[in-house]
Amino acid sequence: MTGKLIVLEGVEGAGKTTQLKQLHQWLEDLPQVQHLRHLGEMADIVITREPGGTNLGQALRTLLLDGSASHQVNDRAELLMYAADRAQHVDEVMRPVLARGGWVLCDRFVDSTVAYQGYGRGLDLSLIERLNRIATNGLTSDLTLWLRLDAEVGLDRSQKRGPLDRMETADAQFHQRVQQGFEALADAHPRRIAVVDAAQPVDQVAQQIQALVLDRLTLWYGHRL
Numbered sequence: 001m002t003g004k005l006i007v008l009e010g011v012e013g014a015g016k017t018t019q020l021k022q023l024h025q026w027l028e029d030l031p032q033v034q035h036l037r038h039l040g041e042m043a044d045i046v047i048t049r050e051p052g053g054t055n056l057g058q059a060l061r062t063l064l065l066d067g068s069a070s071h072q073v074n075d076r077a078e079l080l081m082y083a084a085d086r087a088q089h090v091d092e093v094m095r096p097v098l099a100r101g102g103w104v105l106c107d108r109f110v111d112s113t114v115a116y117q118g119y120g121r122g123l124d125l126s127l128i129e130r131l132n133r134i135a136t137n138g139l140t141s142d143l144t145l146w147l148r149l150d151a152e153v154g155l156d157r158s159q160k161r162g163p164l165d166r167m168e169t170a171d172a173q174f175h176q177r178v179q180q181g182f183e184a185l186a187d188a189h190p191r192r193i194a195v196v197d198a199a200q201p202v203d204q205v206a207q208q209i210q211a212l213v214l215d216r217l218t219l220w221y222g223h224r225l
Ligand code: Z5A
Pocket: 010, 011, 012, 013, 014, 015, 016, 017, 018, 019, 050, 051, 065, 082, 107, 108, 109, 110, 112, 113, 114, 116, 117, 157, 158, 161, 167, 168, 198, 199, 200, 201, 202, 205
């Protein structure tokens, strides 16, 4: 029995954190999930995030996002720090959950590196692909939900919530390129990446996500439901 990896992606303020919590609760209450557990076909559901899903990752996250720090982070160093966070996260958190038949709900994964360090910073996309493979040791998501929202709207939401971090304070063109990166990824991987309209109110976004996950649940577990 292996579990499933569901990833939420999108620009800052797209609502990933909000939706992950809602999705987690909805899944825990879902009769189909309770039935699968009863059959021994599904274990626990774990929420995690990148960067910062492990102790090492939390330290890297502080270094990556703290805009007030005295250190500089150049683009290649940034890429390698996200990769280091992921390598640790995959082995320490994700693979053990998946191996016992659990589900991992993850806030950001490899597509963020393609969008931010590839499209945003302009680093070589084939290099990023290779590095992502090294960091994940071949782990890929079973479903990625791209919460599509204009970068400006997302930044505006983040700004209203509190001070922006080092990544968020990058210029508007950077965030536009990131958005183009997510668009290109969704076009290139239509089976893995499902598009969610994140400009809707929270509950409507949650309903879109639930419909997509329910479809996959049926596909993955079929006659056992
Ligand atoms: N990064 C990278 O460069 N490379 C990588 O490989 C990886 C990451 C993995 C992570 O920071 C940064 O690292 C991120 C990408 C980069 N930086 N940027 N820029 P993070 O995890 O702190 O940042 P984030 O992922 O962008 O989180 P966020 O700002 O918290 O956004 P969110 O999780 O998508 O949104 P939220 O917290 O659920 O909601 C934000 C606000 O909007 C909040 O006040 C909500 O109440 C509100 N909200 C949520 N949904 C709605 C709707 N539907 N309508 C209205 N308001 C809403």
